[in-house]
Amino acid sequence: MLKERIEEVTQMNELFYRGFEQLDIALMDSIWAHQEYVTCIHPGWSIRVGWPAVRDSWVVIFNNTFSMKFELTEVQVQVAADIAWVICTENITSRVGENEQNSQVVSTNLFERI
Template identity: 25%
Template sequence: MFATPEEAELAFYDALERADLPRLMQVWAEDEEVICVHPGGLRVVGLHAVKESWQEILANGGLRIRPSMTVSSHSMMGAVHSLIEQISVKSADGTEVAHCYATNVYHKGPTGWKLVMHHASAAPVEAGMLDLHDKPGLLH
């Protein structure tokens, strides 16, 4: 269904915004070894448990999450994306923004690329600006 892990990732975040649980679950691998960790939550293991966790979250409507600053590692059959999620939440005081660090792991199977793990955790407001990166050495 998804020709690349990037395609699967776009479908994942689009389904979250639309609160489209059937579409969201099309992104996940049909495997009992899938794993999801929501910010501040417990580890959820297995396709049925993952579906129930998203169903509970999406019962309140869609999530406005903007993925950014993706760092990717790809191989022939797997991909890992580390990114920053910018989450916008409307409240009585206006729109509030929170950040999460997220890791999405994809495997390539007979039906294309599928999500096998999503792990998100709270990140500081300055996420991205203060992240540490290797700096190339100086040549003398």
């Protein structure tokens, strides 16, 4: 059972990054809980709380990014009841206009089964 839950969370995490790479707000809409308690902290941004604020942050990012690719390393998946979390290092290649940028970010993604 635990192995199956870890696989389920791994697939959801991959779907999240697919939506991110494809700059796909509809896919993000399908992944995120549309609740007041959802929270997102983008590097260098202030905290966003509540689905409308979180969604708006993704729209801003997607509208200002030409492309984004992720290579995840040091991935750790943990599951406890209906909550799971993925800790990983995001190795990011992004393009804004003509400029390509490489960066590395440590990320924690929380998932809730609802």
